[in-house]
Amino acid sequence: MAIFNLKSREIECKIVYYGPGRSGKTTNLEYIFKTYKKQVTDQLVSIDTEGDRTLFFDFLPMGLGKIRGCDIRVQLYTVPGQVQYSSTRKLVLKGADGIVFVADSFAIRRDKNILSLKDLDLNLKECGLNIFKIPLVLQYNKRDMSSMADGSIPIMSVETMQNDLNRQLKVPYFPGSALTGEGVGRTLIESLKLTLIQLQKELKWAQK
Amino acid sequence: MTLKLQISYVINQSWELHVLCDLSGFNPPEVAFGTYKQVINRWDAEKPISFISSRGIVMSIKEQIKSILQEAEIYRTQGLLNEAMIKYKNAAELVEKNIKQENRQSLVDGITKKIELLKKTILKYNDPEKPPEMPVEIQNLIKDKFAFSADKESAGLEGAIALSKFGQFERAITEFSELLKNDSLRLVAAKNILRCFFATSSVDGALSQYEQWLKSGIFHEGQIKKIRFFLENLLKDKGIERKLPLADIPEVKAVPEKAIFEKKSMADIPEQEEVEEDDEFLDINSVGITITDGPQKGKEVVLDVTFQSGKSVSLIVPGREKILIEKFKVGLKLDNVQFYSPIAMLNGSGVISAFTKISSGPKMGSYSLDLKIST
Numbered sequence: 001m002a003i004f005n006l007k008s009r010e011i012e013c014k015i016v017y018y019g020p021g022r023s024g025k026t027t028n029l030e031y032i033f034k035t036y037k038k039q040v041t042d043q044l045v046s047i048d049t050e051g052d053r054t055l056f057f058d059f060l061p062m063g064l065g066k067i068r069g070c071d072i073r074v075q076l077y078t079v080p081g082q083v084q085y086s087s088t089r090k091l092v093l094k095g096a097d098g099i100v101f102v103a104d105s106f107a108i109r110r111d112k113n114i115l116s117l118k119d120l121d122l123n124l125k126e127c128g129l130n131i132f133k134i135p136l137v138l139q140y141n142k143r144d145m146s147s148m149a150d151g152s153i154p155i156m157s158v159e160t161m162q163n164d165l166n167r168q169l170k171v172p173y174f175p176g177s178a179l180t181g182e183g184v185g186r187t188l189i190e191s192l193k194l195t196l197i198q199l200q201k202e203l204k205w206a207q208k
Numbered sequence: 209m210t211l212k213l214q215i216s217y218v219i220n221q222s223w224e225l226h227v228l229c230d231l232s233g234f235n236p237p238e239v240a241f242g243t244y245k246q247v248i249n250r251w252d253a254e255k256p257i258s259f260i261s262s263r264g265i266v267m268s269i270k271e272q273i274k275s276i277l278q279e280a281e282i283y284r285t286q287g288l289l290n291e292a293m294i295k296y297k298n299a300a301e302l303v304e305k306n307i308k309q310e311n312r313q314s315l316v317d318g319i320t321k322k323i324e325l326l327k328k329t330i331l332k333y334n335d336p337e338k339p340p341e342m343p344v345e346i347q348n349l350i351k352d353k354f355a356f357s358a359d360k361e362s363a364g365l366e367g368a369i370a371l372s373k374f375g376q377f378e379r380a381i382t383e384f385s386e387l388l389k390n391d392s393l394r395l396v397a398a399k400n401i402l403r404c405f406f407a408t409s410s411v412d413g414a415l416s417q418y419e420q421w422l423k424s425g426i427f428h429e430g431q432i433k434k435i436r437f438f439l440e441n442l443l444k445d446k447g448i449e450r451k452l453p454l455a456d457i458p459e460v461k462a463v464p465e466k467a468i469f470e471k472k473s474m475a476d477i478p479e480q481e482e483v484e485e486d487d488e489f490l491d492i493n494s495v496g497i498t499i500t501d502g503p504q505k506g507k508e509v510v511l512d513v514t515f516q517s518g519k520s521v522s523l524i525v526p527g528r529e530k531i532l533i534e535k536f537k538v539g540l541k542l543d544n545v546q547f548y549s550p551i552a553m554l555n556g557s558g559v560i561s562a563f564t565k566i567s568s569g570p571k572m573g574s575y576s577l578d579l580k581i582s583t
Contacts, residue, residue, distance in 0.1 A: 047346060052287060055339065055340075056374050059349065075353070105285075126548045128494020128511070128512045129510075134564060142221055153282055
């Protein structure tokens with residue numbers, strides 16, 4: 001839930017990166033941290049286990065500066081993707097203003113993408129939010145993997161992923177590679193845009 | 209010898225489409241669904257000499273084994289351990305069935321070692337030890353970022369609960385202990401302290417804390433009874449039957465207590481008659497109300513909970529929900545209401561106890577609704 005300080009004209013909103021385990025949510029934040037140094041206002045907090053699996057969440061605060069007379073601050077979070085961290089995912093999702101769903105392009109992870117999207121839907125409902133209403137952007141990550149191992153790694157086509165994940169939602173989507181940074185910025189910018197538009201409807205923060 | 213070509217398409221982890229073509233043209237192509245193992249067993253009599261993988265590349269058996277091993281290795285480095293395991297097993301099966309015995313063993317041994325290593329790693333991740341104690345800065349971040357209420361008291365409670373949910377029990381106990389100073393949060397804080405002791409398997413710690421509270425006299429009789437009941441149930445969950453002592457505590461005027469964010473196991477504990485039913489109701493985040501008539505009949509409108517005290521929740525009804533606004537009035541009973549909590553969805557009913565239009569601030573034009581949950 002965004003905080004809008006009328007007096008100081010500051011708005012603080014929360015965007016959560018969701019998706020199955022190992023789909024590249026943390027890598028997205030790491031790339032953002034490295035690339036958008038001017039906007040990043042503090043260190044990337046990453047709590048992971050020995051195997052680089054996110055244990056609790058990642059946290060990256062950003063400042064976008066003044067937009068329409070309002071100082072915009074954004075907090076990016078990731079959830080732990082592994083199935084066993086369900087209660088942590090719910091806690092991190094609470095108060096989200098926008099969601100980036102990071103899907104894995106490996107064909108072998110097809111079912112996991114779908115299950116994670118269903119999990120998002122359920123958890124949003126429990127938070128009183130609606131997957132069809134919350135600003136949501138999809139990222140089809142790991143597109144670069146198609147060239148690995150002489151091209152023998154089965155990667156799903158964008159059409160297949162669209163059909164699996166975005167047939168009903170019809171939200172913006174971006175093929176990308178969090179490792180190389182392809183599509184990371186576009187995903188974030190689109191998510192910020194949708195979130196701020198939604199918050200404008202709710203809070204009327206922007207000055208004309 | 210007949211010349212055969214197998215074309216395989218991986219559909220998902222357990223299903224593949226295999227087509228076996230007889231290149232001599234004497235027999236029609238055979239089509240089979242199933243795992244590679246199932247299909248190859250069926251076609252074992254005449255093994256194909258070449259494959260086309262799901263990416264359309266013609267491969268010999270050796271090339272296919274190499275390709276599967278590469279795939280497994282990539283999945284392993286990506287942290288997709290179960291997927292890597294499946295591929296290593298596929299490769300091992302291919303080796304067993306197709307490679308001559310004299311060349312087979314070293315390859316099988318190599319793959320088996322990889323599989324064993326993967327098994328250990330998977331076991332470790334599936335059975336994680338208790339969450340590590342985080343540095344103070346991280347704990348402060350958790351306390352700060354996972355407290356959503358505007359008022360300081362509720363935020364303090366939410367922050368402490370978040371710490372316990374992230375497994376930072378020692379710090380959570382410190383935070384809950386601070387909240388004991390607050391009349392309205394004392395009971396909730398005490399129960400959560402006990403819960404933290406149990407989460408760290410410190411039954412003795414919980415018992416000694418209870419005895420300390422008995423002596424300190426900070427709780428009134430009604431509260432200490434509730435704490436005792438709560439602790440006895442925690443003990444019962446652990447298989448310990450124990451009747452705890454009650455001290456002679458002077459009666460102090462009771463103060464209303466806030467509802468708490470309960471862990472599922474404790475939410476399941478039955479209430480004792482003397483425990484006020486308002487104390488232990490689940491934390492409700494939002495409420496779904498279904499429109500029962502008109503053109504939008506059946507549509508569920510989900511409303512955020514802005515405040516909760518026991519079984520009473522306050523909701524904001526946006527001005528655009530005209531159908532609901534026209535229908536709502538004090539005393540109206542709403543049936544088939546969905547109560548969404550962080551741990552469960554409940555179906556029930558409620559009675560509107562207050563309904564007023566908000567006349568100022570960012571929510572101007574919306575309505576504030578108080579609902580008494582009657583389920």
